[in-house]
Amino acid sequence: MKLSTDSYKGVRDFYPRDKFLHDYIINTWSQVCESFGYESYNASILEPAELYKSKTSDEIVNEQTYTFEDRGGREVTLRPEMTPTVARMIAARQRELSFPLRWYSTPNCFRYERSQRGRLREFWQLNADICGIAHHDADVEVVLLAWKILTAFGATEADFEIRINDRRVFEHIFDEVGIDAGTRKSIMSLLDRRAKIDTFETELASLAGDKAKQLMQLLDTAASNPLLEDLRNRLVALGVTNIIIDTSIVRGFDYYTGMVFEVMDTAKENNRAIAGGGRYDNLLTLFDADPLPTVGFGMGDVTMKDFLEIHGLIPEYTSATDLMLCVLSDDATAFADALALKLRDTDVNVAVNYSYKKAGDQIKVADKKGIPFVICIGSKELEGDTVTIKHLGSGNQKEISTDAIADYIVTHEL
């Protein structure tokens, strides 16, 4: 019976060139987070299913999680998001950890959903959180961090914009208009879909009745709220000019309690959020732990890759291998092995080609793999003190002593 070579539906195989781009995304996220003093953490993708039942959105838990019973009868979920895990880990050691705490991770997460552009069943997601700061300072920092990450990928401020809002502004308006608690949630959900639907006004009227008009007036003027203006002004002072107060930003998760924000791609063909987050000060209370003011955000690898493609920001592939030694006859193998071992100790990454094919065929393999330099080793090289190194990109070649190879490669690449 023939086995299929297809991967499971909705997930990806990362061949070396895919892996290169994926690593580029993960490493850029990590480097910028570390430049802001964020520490890296991780956890297993397997979590007890109950972790998601109270705070993750109902749609995700009921329709989109991978949840199953293990062989011991325990209900397990493949994490659909990282926030419940980070809350669990902090709650477990709240007394030992020192605050402010800055943590980031780049986990893979799983959602059972129909595959479509920007959505896969397995995706990687940057999660960055600062905990222990109730002050606006932390809101400023997290938005700045998201902005700095986009610019680290080479994006300009024309490529994206940051839209900010504050959950407390809604609550204040709801209080003023007199909307009851149950209806608030439905209105928030409707506001979240505002840009995507045509029936916004009729749906709002059916929820808010004769209060709809006043509600919209207050929401439309909320942009001049002092909370949001202070946040925007501080970011502008730090050089973030593509920031917009947008009172239609809600964010789906129930756990947000203050500032919320989304980073939007400005490209017309990809007009959607590429990152989002906000303040959630109550998350630890699930674990009976002391409340902990927290601001954080997430950014996915699939949407990030789409963003980089649309804006021409995909980096050129470069092989991690510097040099291929092409062995031309089996009496040259020991020489090539010993030379490779010596070069590796001087930080040159060396592959040896043991196919014993013709020099031209071996060089073609190096070229196809993107390996920049080749040296052929045959009887001539065994007898003399020198080898000929060739740079495949330029066609340059030079006869040099084996001691000079490492320097030649470093210099040539400059």
Add this chain to the structure above:
Amino acid sequence: MKLSTDSYKGVRDFYPRDKFLHDYIINTWSQVCESFGYESYNASILEPAELYKSKTSDEIVNEQTYTFEDRGGREVTLRPEMTPTVARMIAARQRELSFPLRWYSTPNCFRYERSQRGRLREFWQLNADICGIAHHDADVEVVLLAWKILTAFGATEADFEIRINDRRVFEHIFDEVGIDAGTRKSIMSLLDRRAKIDTFETELASLAGDKAKQLMQLLDTAASNPLLEDLRNRLVALGVTNIIIDTSIVRGFDYYTGMVFEVMDTAKENNRAIAGGGRYDNLLTLFDADPLPTVGFGMGDVTMKDFLEIHGLIPEYTSATDLMLCVLSDDATAFADALALKLRDTDVNVAVNYSYKKAGDQIKVADKKGIPFVICIGSKELEGDTVTIKHLGSGNQKEISTDAIADYIVTHEL
């Protein structure tokens, strides 16, 4: 209701210091593999369940996999090992890939088993494979690579030994003694358990009858087999002196067809394999693809960490954050934010402490996190042109201009 802060049983939370050590293991694996010209790849942990049903050992498939039905009725397995995945990926693109192919990955794998020392339900595993070389050269390279990885962790040759064998030696002996195909598998399995059981001789007698004595004589003299001697001699010539021919090495998986090896910890309290692999030339035939000669090995993070601990090779923790700016009053925040932003552009990783606590309390936080340098920013700093930078390890401190901070940190760390 209070939620538990425990992780799922048998998996690990990686707090920043755990993550540091985990990254050290993964990065050391990766760097040495790349120095040998291996390219990084990856795939999803989710695989179609049928991928494991023919080649992975029965014990793993029937008792140890995490296998479940997804919401669409597909049977999915969390990969228990990486070899079937790499075979699937190569088979899918065999015509496009160029050989010899060197691939490595550091995936997490899952086995449902009782947690014990060195065994967890989720573990990370280095997988390195060279494909397309039927010649002994590839066997030599893979053993050399495993050896080089151990030495890159700081291990000496007294800390471990490499035991090699060859499946073809068994087959040759079985032919000579006249053991039928069905019994061969049982004898191989018995040989695999040889060192762990007291009943070896009686079990062998019940399987091989009056051929047992001749079989053992041939196995015991197999150490002088020319195949194995050539392999050992070539490795010795490359500097690998801790290599032993051991005809009791079998390796559990059915897919090996030639050389097999194990890296053993020599510490008495941890006398077990920390890596193992061999040649498997038939794996792609499952996919109806052309046979592809392949040699590879695996090495797990849990056993690796135990090995490092036993031999005193755990690296000291160092924070990725270089500097904490301690803000002493809220009029100093904008200054601290702007300074942090400037320093990050010169590759200094800077955390800002927004707690507004006393300087001493903020410095304690930096110290606890392992951040080496602190600068306090208060009204004095706002007025002058200089700040005082302090190195917490030595107690050294110096008043310098803000432009000199990056240099001071780099120089001080030398």
